[in-house]
Amino acid sequence: MQVYILHRLFQALFVCLGISLITFFLLHVVGDPVLLLLPQAASDADVALLKDQLGLDRPLAAQYLSFLTDALRGDFGRSLFTQDSAFALILERLPATLELTLAGMLVGLGIAIPLGVISAVKRGALTDRLCTVGAVAGQAMPIFWLGIMLILVFAVKFRVLPASGRGTVWHLILPAVTLGAYLAPLTMRLTRSGMLDVLTQDYIRTARAKGVRERVVLFKHALRNAAIPIVTILGVQFGRLLGGAVVTETVFAWPGVASLAVKAIRTYDYPVVQGAVVFLALVVVLANLLADVAVTFLDPRIRLGREHG
Amino acid sequence: MKRSHVFLVLALVWGLIGLGAGPAAGMPKGRVVVALATDTSTMDPHMHTERMGIIMNQHIFDTLLARDTKTYQPIAHLAESVKSVNPTTWELKLRRGVKFHNGEPFTAESVKFSFDRVLNPEQKSPIRGNFTWAKSVDVVDDHTVRITTHKPYPLIHEILTFGNFAMVPPRYVKEKGDAYFAKNPVGTGPYRFVEWRKGERLTVEANEQYWKGAPAIKTIVFRIIPETATQIAELLSGGVDILRAVPPDQISAIGTSGVARVSATQILRVVFLQMDGDGRAGKTPLSDVRVRRAINHAVNVDEIIQKVLGGLAVRTPAGTNPMAFGFDPAIKPYAFDPDRARKLLTDAGFPNGFGITLNTYAGSVVNVEQVGQAVMGYLSRVGIKVRPRHFADVGQYLATFRGSKLDGITMHSWGYNSVFDSDAIYYIHFHAGEPYAYNTSQEMDQWLEEARATVDSKKRQELYSRFERFIVDQAYWVPMYAQFTIEAVSNKLNYEASGDEIMRVHAATWK
Numbered sequence: 001m002q003v004y005i006l007h008r009l010f011q012a013l014f015v016c017l018g019i020s021l022i023t024f025f026l027l028h029v030v031g032d033p034v035l036l037l038l039p040q041a042a043s044d045a046d047v048a049l050l051k052d053q054l055g056l057d058r059p060l061a062a063q064y065l066s067f068l069t070d071a072l073r074g075d076f077g078r079s080l081f082t083q084d085s086a087f088a089l090i091l092e093r094l095p096a097t098l099e100l101t102l103a104g105m106l107v108g109l110g111i112a113i114p115l116g117v118i119s120a121v122k123r124g125a126l127t128d129r130l131c132t133v134g135a136v137a138g139q140a141m142p143i144f145w146l147g148i149m150l151i152l153v154f155a156v157k158f159r160v161l162p163a164s165g166r167g168t169v170w171h172l173i174l175p176a177v178t179l180g181a182y183l184a185p186l187t188m189r190l191t192r193s194g195m196l197d198v199l200t201q202d203y204i205r206t207a208r209a210k211g212v213r214e215r216v217v218l219f220k221h222a223l224r225n226a227a228i229p230i231v232t233i234l235g236v237q238f239g240r241l242l243g244g245a246v247v248t249e250t251v252f253a254w255p256g257v258a259s260l261a262v263k264a265i266r267t268y269d270y271p272v273v274q275g276a277v278v279f280l281a282l283v284v285v286l287a288n289l290l291a292d293v294a295v296t297f298l299d300p301r302i303r304l305g306r307e308h309g
Numbered sequence: 310m311k312r313s314h315v316f317l318v319l320a321l322v323w324g325l326i327g328l329g330a331g332p333a334a335g336m337p338k339g340r341v342v343v344a345l346a347t348d349t350s351t352m353d354p355h356m357h358t359e360r361m362g363i364i365m366n367q368h369i370f371d372t373l374l375a376r377d378t379k380t381y382q383p384i385a386h387l388a389e390s391v392k393s394v395n396p397t398t399w400e401l402k403l404r405r406g407v408k409f410h411n412g413e414p415f416t417a418e419s420v421k422f423s424f425d426r427v428l429n430p431e432q433k434s435p436i437r438g439n440f441t442w443a444k445s446v447d448v449v450d451d452h453t454v455r456i457t458t459h460k461p462y463p464l465i466h467e468i469l470t471f472g473n474f475a476m477v478p479p480r481y482v483k484e485k486g487d488a489y490f491a492k493n494p495v496g497t498g499p500y501r502f503v504e505w506r507k508g509e510r511l512t513v514e515a516n517e518q519y520w521k522g523a524p525a526i527k528t529i530v531f532r533i534i535p536e537t538a539t540q541i542a543e544l545l546s547g548g549v550d551i552l553r554a555v556p557p558d559q560i561s562a563i564g565t566s567g568v569a570r571v572s573a574t575q576i577l578r579v580v581f582l583q584m585d586g587d588g589r590a591g592k593t594p595l596s597d598v599r600v601r602r603a604i605n606h607a608v609n610v611d612e613i614i615q616k617v618l619g620g621l622a623v624r625t626p627a628g629t630n631p632m633a634f635g636f637d638p639a640i641k642p643y644a645f646d647p648d649r650a651r652k653l654l655t656d657a658g659f660p661n662g663f664g665i666t667l668n669t670y671a672g673s674v675v676n677v678e679q680v681g682q683a684v685m686g687y688l689s690r691v692g693i694k695v696r697p698r699h700f701a702d703v704g705q706y707l708a709t710f711r712g713s714k715l716d717g718i719t720m721h722s723w724g725y726n727s728v729f730d731s732d733a734i735y736y737i738h739f740h741a742g743e744p745y746a747y748n749t750s751q752e753m754d755q756w757l758e759e760a761r762a763t764v765d766s767k768k769r770q771e772l773y774s775r776f777e778r779f780i781v782d783q784a785y786w787v788p789m790y791a792q793f794t795i796e797a798v799s800n801k802l803n804y805e806a807s808g809d810e811i812m813r814v815h816a817a818t819w820k
Binding site: 032033034035043044046047079081082083089092093148151152155156159162163164165166250251252253255259260262263266267268 | 347348350351357438506507508509510532533534535536538539542543545546547548703704705707708711744
């Protein structure tokens with residue numbers, strides 16, 4: 001078990017390193033932040049001076065190396081505009097993003113698992129077909145469009161929920177539903193196929209033959225086994241969810257890390273972009289790691305297989 | 310006087326006093342929410358150059374002079390007068406009885422401190438470059454200041470309205486330090502600071518002791534909503550009362566909503582086609598004045614204004630904005646005349662036209678793609694084959710521009726840095742050695758320098774008129790139009806957009 005986790009941690013380290021490298025070089029080849037920072041009328045001497053102050057006149061490799069050594073100490077540099085520590089800015093907005101993604105995940109799972117189970121149990125029936133059509137439609141729907149539609153219906157037309165911002169639990173509903181609807185279709189289809197697979201197994205037939213109640217069969221015996229691929233994929237889904245948060249936070253003016261990154265990209269505040277991307281990548285890697293560990297608890301064969309293998 | 314009359318007079322006086330002091334009439338009330346797409350980086354007015362920051366700062370701080378919202382002329386504000394003592398000395402008489410929100414009195418010391426703070430190189434104020442004309446600032450008495458300039462400086466009234474150059478409280482800034490001040494601003498303005506949640510909202514509350522009288526609205530919240538569709542949804546659902554930067558295609562939707570209206574007005578930003586007459590980025594047919602004149606005759610600017618911008622733009626015959634000092638209404642633009650354009654091209658040795666680059670960039674020009682396509686269409690009709698080059702990244706565009714690599718024709722725009730004077734646009738685009746100058750000559754340098762050092766406004770106007778006639782004759786630009794700012798306002802409010810793009814929500818009143 002420990003070896004397995006260490007092995008996964010080691011992999012995670014390389015993933016983070018790769019992401020930092022790609023982010024750093026992409027940001028440094030696409031534009032020049034100095035000219036965006038200075039007024040249009042700045043002289044060439046002003047441009048040269050600011051480049052020198054920001055260390056942007058040094059070779060790229062040297063700049064990357066100092067970025068990496070600073071990042072290891074938790075220092076992602078300072079925002080070019082606010083002069084605040086990029087790490088502090090990210091931490092300040094992290095609770096909002098976690099609140100939104102977790103709420104989105106709850107909504108997503110709350111929709112996907114019951115519908116997936118019903119769909120599998122009622123295979124081929126109208127309910128199953130409606131659920132499948134709903135899932136395909138959900139997957140095809142662009143997240144920003146759904147967000148704007150929800151705002152138009154619930155905020156503009158019926159005026160029952162606030163259109164944007166963060167504050168009360170009412171503010172959380174529309175963005176969480178938007179994000180949840182983004183997560184639900186894939187999870188629902190996975191639940192359905194996992195359940196279909198499990199429901200044909202011998203032990204389910206045995207349980208039913210023994211007269212175990214159907215609800216217990218479905219939720220205790222079948223769903224626990226069908227949950228293994230769902231949990232594994234949830235780690236990956238968490239990454240998708242953060243990707244969805246970029247759009248959701250922007251549409252709903254939600255003050256999270258993702259909208260901070262979007263704003264930083266627009267203004268070319270590269271220390272904040274680097275910090276946010278690397279930090280969010282770390283969160284995704286961590287979520288995957290947690291999902292892997294959780295799976296070992298659901299399925300002892302994985303845990304034991306790794307330990308002895 | 311009869312006794313009953315005495316009572317009547319007393320009753321009237323009492324009534325008048327009662328009206329003035331009553332809770333209903335003069336007391337600020339209610340809350341207005343303003344949607345902005347981005348936040349500012351600091352609340353310290355001396356430490357940024359951001360438009361959103363200036364808008365927020367103007368509610369908390371005051372400048373020495375303000376701008377009349379109808380004539381756009383500088384008017385008295387914290388300084389009651391700015392008078393020339395000699396060509397390099399100005400005397401400012403300050404308003405008495407003004408206090409900062411922390412109780413600190415506003416005096417000549419506050420003005421000296423604010424000037425010295427901006428001019429101190431160690432402060433690293435990004436607006437320092439706008440004030441280096443000032444040699445020294447001396448306190449004469451508590452309410453009089455003398456400013457000495459290095460050279461005669463005709464733009465002093467303009468620059469003292471500069472949104473960032475707000476008066477800050479010396480004692481508070483010294484005691485609390487810059488970092489604290491940047492997050493907890495204290496000014497003399499109509500609103501006092503309450504809370505700033507970066508990237509989310511700024512809340513300010515009416516300063517009931519404001520020297521101009523208490524504002525009508527009790528609380529103003531500036532909310533950061535990046536997405537335009539969400540801003541509009543908030544406006545229509547009543548969550549937001551004023552929003553900035555409405556896309557032209559949303560004007561009718563807002564106008565027919567029944568809850569809000571559109572307030573649009575002309576702004577300082579002008580759009581023009583700059584040609585590389587000097588051949589700074591390489592030799593092209595544009596070095597020939599006949600070719601440049603042909604291009605001026607080929608483009609139908611009026612049609613672009615009507616069809617692409619829905620009429621929301623004002624033609625600028627010479628390039629300078631009619632709102633800015635130096636504008637000469639006698640100058641007329643080139644007439645749209647494709648036949649004349651073709652003849653001029655033939656005379657210049659290009660009967661079959663030629664190929665040229667048209668540079669455009671994302672950001673400041675409204676409907677940039679459509680305007681660019683229209684220009685390409687007009688030029689192709691006279692035989693000029695345009696190669697479009699669009700810069701999605703403004704930094705890259707400016708680097709190419711400054712680096713002498715922007716060949717051909719460039720659809721450029723200029724916002725004057727909010728200085729309503731021709732110097733703010735012509736010097737940087739026509740004086741030799743300046744970063745955006747692709748058309749230069751000794752005589753233009755001489756006129757520009759002379760205008761910059763002349764205090765007599767009549768003489769300055771003559772210099773700019775002469776300059777404008779020259780650049781129109783030489784057809785260095787295709788002057789196009791001045792853009793509009795389009796804001797949306799709740800029907801509950803009396804508020805209008807301003808031509809200097811400063812949102813004066815503090816002057817708004819309830820209907």
